[in-house]
Amino acid sequence: MSIATVSNVLKGRMSEVSAATAERVQRVVEKMGYVKNLTAAALSSQRSGLVGAVLSNIFSASPSQPDVEINPFYGEFLLLLDRELQPTGSTLCLYTGREETFVNFLLERNLDGAILVGIVAKELPPVLERRESRLVFFDSFLQHRVYMRVQTDELKGGGMAADYLIAQGRKHLVFVGGAVRDLPSNIPAVRFEGASRVCDQSGLRLMLIEESTSFEGGRRAARRVLDLKADGVVAAADVMAAGLIRGLQEAGAKVPDDVAVVGYDDLPLARMISPPLTTVRQGLPEKVQAAVELLKDGEKGEVRIIKPHLVVRESA
Amino acid sequence: MSIATVSNVLKGRMSEVSAATAERVQRVVEKMGYVKNLTAAALSSQRSGLVGAVLSNIFSASPSQPDVEINPFYGEFLLLLDRELQPTGSTLCLYTGREETFVNFLLERNLDGAILVGIVAKELPPVLERRESRLVFFDSFLQHRVYMRVQTDELKGGGMAADYLIAQGRKHLVFVGGAVRDLPSNIPAVRFEGASRVCDQSGLRLMLIEESTSFEGGRRAARRVLDLKADGVVAAADVMAAGLIRGLQEAGAKVPDDVAVVGYDDLPLARMISPPLTTVRQGLPEKVQAAVELLKDGEKGEVRIIKPHLVVRESA
DNA sequence: CTGAAAGCGCTTACAG
DNA sequence: CTGAAAGCGCTTACAG
Numbered sequence: 001m002s003i004a005t006v007s008n009v010l011k012g013r014m015s016e017v018s019a020a021t022a023e024r025v026q027r028v029v030e031k032m033g034y035v036k037n038l039t040a041a042a043l044s045s046q047r048s049g050l051v052g053a054v055l056s057n058i059f060s061a062s063p064s065q066p067d068v069e070i071n072p073f074y075g076e077f078l079l080l081l082d083r084e085l086q087p088t089g090s091t092l093c094l095y096t097g098r099e100e101t102f103v104n105f106l107l108e109r110n111l112d113g114a115i116l117v118g119i120v121a122k123e124l125p126p127v128l129e130r131r132e133s134r135l136v137f138f139d140s141f142l143q144h145r146v147y148m149r150v151q152t153d154e155l156k157g158g159g160m161a162a163d164y165l166i167a168q169g170r171k172h173l174v175f176v177g178g179a180v181r182d183l184p185s186n187i188p189a190v191r192f193e194g195a196s197r198v199c200d201q202s203g204l205r206l207m208l209i210e211e212s213t214s215f216e217g218g219r220r221a222a223r224r225v226l227d228l229k230a231d232g233v234v235a236a237a238d239v240m241a242a243g244l245i246r247g248l249q250e251a252g253a254k255v256p257d258d259v260a261v262v263g264y265d266d267l268p269l270a271r272m273i274s275p276p277l278t279t280v281r282q283g284l285p286e287k288v289q290a291a292v293e294l295l296k297d298g299e300k301g302e303v304r305i306i307k308p309h310l311v312v313r314e315s316a
Numbered sequence: 317m318s319i320a321t322v323s324n325v326l327k328g329r330m331s332e333v334s335a336a337t338a339e340r341v342q343r344v345v346e347k348m349g350y351v352k353n354l355t356a357a358a359l360s361s362q363r364s365g366l367v368g369a370v371l372s373n374i375f376s377a378s379p380s381q382p383d384v385e386i387n388p389f390y391g392e393f394l395l396l397l398d399r400e401l402q403p404t405g406s407t408l409c410l411y412t413g414r415e416e417t418f419v420n421f422l423l424e425r426n427l428d429g430a431i432l433v434g435i436v437a438k439e440l441p442p443v444l445e446r447r448e449s450r451l452v453f454f455d456s457f458l459q460h461r462v463y464m465r466v467q468t469d470e471l472k473g474g475g476m477a478a479d480y481l482i483a484q485g486r487k488h489l490v491f492v493g494g495a496v497r498d499l500p501s502n503i504p505a506v507r508f509e510g511a512s513r514v515c516d517q518s519g520l521r522l523m524l525i526e527e528s529t530s531f532e533g534g535r536r537a538a539r540r541v542l543d544l545k546a547d548g549v550v551a552a553a554d555v556m557a558a559g560l561i562r563g564l565q566e567a568g569a570k571v572p573d574d575v576a577v578v579g580y581d582d583l584p585l586a587r588m589i590s591p592p593l594t595t596v597r598q599g600l601p602e603k604v605q606a607a608v609e610l611l612k613d614g615e616k617g618e619v620r621i622i623k624p625h626l627v628v629r630e631s632a
Numbered sequence: 633c634t635g636a637a638a639g640c641g642c643t644t645a646c647a648g
Numbered sequence: 649c650t651g652a653a654a655g656c657g658c659t660t661a662c663a664g
Contacts, residue, residue: 078395272559274589
């Protein structure tokens, strides 16, 4: 009974081994409490069984207003992702460092693949292309014939929010979001653009307030929303909408009577605040599922666009 | 210039190499875009640079009431942990499978260490002790001379919540939490015990409602809280308190006038709901920090107990 | 179906 | 200070 035979049994390559031998091996393995060293396996097979999750720039929502809040979106994402990965047997590794240095992480660890969230860069060093590892860009703006992508139709999502407010008879709309002008290639900017176009079509002008995409950012924005005499707000994210509603309430304004607020994401949080948040659902579980599918057997450059849905509750 | 020399330079062992050679190596490494293979390094050095986070049983809060909600606590924990780990250069790996099988994860991946959250088991297979990997038990109930632990003084925390309600003149207190009787060795059970003792001392009896420790669980509990004519509630977790408050409001009760509610955790969520939640802060950032310290250079069996604090807002 | 051998890319004594 | 050599624990053709 050689090492190779044992290895074959352990990998379930039964075609290479007789049933009797296989069983004998299994028994010994059990008895000895043998545990495979996946590091060694990874080195020799060149497959690490490791999948990376790259979350850069998550510890503050905007460079100009650095709140230390963490958007619950990311934690939700990670846990959903790990659950989705379970049947594949892969282990999820985190990277939450700066965007400038994640390439090293991808290369050094020999990852089988990675999901990269909210990457702002427009291009990546060509070394990555030559590697085996499969890269799925999630809510990112990089377009490349090799890399896969999954994202929500943010343009449409932003439009749906504006559409709904207009249908409710709101006339003075404002978009509250982070760094829309600083970084044109970021999610809030696209949501703004979508809402803006819909307003244009209705002959309305969408006003803009830039603040951190965070609870405190939203809260700070409340004063300015009132100053602008807006009666409808599209917020770039649920956490921000929550802060905005709090700020409005503190200032004595009624939501939705005085100001209607539509959020974005449909996090669990949206149901928990008062009034419950009307928001654009971006379908995180489905998106995560799509990302894992691409990771497993997506083709080069394959793209999945998820349709957003408006979830009407009580804030608008 | 041998392979060994290059390796030494890369590891910063300058005592082994002359400055001139070191610089020459650095230049070539730069030019060639060399990236170290950490898998190979891990195999030969027996240090993987990997730290595990074991989160079992997180996808439903109670066996009897399996909600698919994820407590935002866990996502928050992971992100804080990864940030805390950044200076150490370690990479965080997730395990969210069943508690019964996490031992394999720890063994196979050759982790340098791991933080295990909310482990219910009282003991672990002895194989683990023989390993090099450093294990930190977080909010767990396993006591062992080898393993390290960090946890909040939950007994005290539960007591503080009850104390406060009693000081506010509440007479009919109820604890709302998950599986308190099913599993005596779980966090909600200890919080209950703490609150219960304080009530005893005041000659009050603490009533108990068992429900999932989740938003929906809390919401379901509202009806029963009202049936019991309670005027003060200690909830086992903030998410549950949030659901409870929602349920109470839906039933027409006023918080805190009719029923005062104290939560537990002090998640960001606590500030976001209406009324803002009075809650027991368990100091997650400090706890995570303590866990990482233990991981780096804690001694065998070292224990860190974090003191809880009552954060008074408006729900009680 | 089975086993001997080379190799994955590093690290680590150790001899020079 | 430098380099040749063994070894980490697997996997993978390949010869028998």
